[in-house]
Amino acid sequence: MPTTVGEFRAGDAPLTMLTAYDAPTADACEAAGVDAILVGDSMGNAALGYDSTLPVTVDEVASRTGAVARATEETLVIADMPFLSFGVDEAESIKNAGRMVKEAGAHAVKLESGSHTVELTERLADLGIPVMAHLGLTPQKVNQLGYARQGTSREAAEEIAALADAHEEAGAFALVLEHVPANLATQVTDELSVPTIGIGAGPDCDGQVLVANDVLGLGEGLPPFAASFGDVRGEMEKAVSGYVDAVESKEFPADEHSHVESELDDLY
Numbered sequence: 001m002p003t004t005v006g007e008f009r010a011g012d013a014p015l016t017m018l019t020a021y022d023a024p025t026a027d028a029c030e031a032a033g034v035d036a037i038l039v040g041d042s043m044g045n046a047a048l049g050y051d052s053t054l055p056v057t058v059d060e061v062a063s064r065t066g067a068v069a070r071a072t073e074e075t076l077v078i079a080d081m082p083f084l085s086f087g088v089d090e091a092e093s094i095k096n097a098g099r100m101v102k103e104a105g106a107h108a109v110k111l112e113s114g115s116h117t118v119e120l121t122e123r124l125a126d127l128g129i130p131v132m133a134h135l136g137l138t139p140q141k142v143n144q145l146g147y148a149r150q151g152t153s154r155e156a157a158e159e160i161a162a163l164a165d166a167h168e169e170a171g172a173f174a175l176v177l178e179h180v181p182a183n184l185a186t187q188v189t190d191e192l193s194v195p196t197i198g199i200g201a202g203p204d205c206d207g208q209v210l211v212a213n214d215v216l217g218l219g220e221g222l223p224p225f226a227a228s229f230g231d232v233r234g235e236m237e238k239a240v241s242g243y244v245d246a247v248e249s250k251e252f253p254a255d256e257h258s259h260v261e262s263e264l265d266d267l268y
Ligand code: KIV
Pocket: 019, 038, 039, 040, 041, 042, 043, 080, 134, 176, 178, 199, 209, 210, 211
């Protein structure tokens, strides 16, 4: 299992990456053999109750990254840099990315990328903070792009391809491609020597990533490119209903869940 970005390379099988925002999910990811955990700013929708990723803070990602890093030993942990925590001021960007590594224990950070992140990627990589780039649908641009497919015209696809090259040259160790045509992702994957990780980018990327809530069946509804492999929401509801029923019917707590001290019988 990779614990350095240099080991994060597709072998015979594609790389697997999944988001996690807490220790139990991270522990399950590691036990299941996931190669990398992304502490995504998708936590905004998936775990923190926001309508988008925009309100997510550096403190929130650092706290969740710490939980994931403490729960794992053999899995690459990548912290997602939240909206406006990078790309505004270089020193501030470095300080925020540095917190994810120094304070929270991440191995790397991910930046939703564009022409504004090429120099920053180089600077962070030079400083020893590995960067995963992210092109295509970048949810932090929801107010400009919505959640629509990206790279669908020749011009837009060429722009993504050029930015992919520029980020590899700047030192990015991997590239997420989100919601782009599969034939664009195939060509970018063939062109780059660093791994591409697809989400809604077809089968030819070097690896795949999804949001844990989708994979687990924990959320409501799925994006068109995601799939569920369980029904954790259903299981949670079943367990909580069982608890409510047991308390209301006084089956819980039973004798084995209580203890009695005989000398305490006459307090009143
Ligand atoms: O925040 C996130 O979960 C992501 C993935 C969807 C790539 O950026």
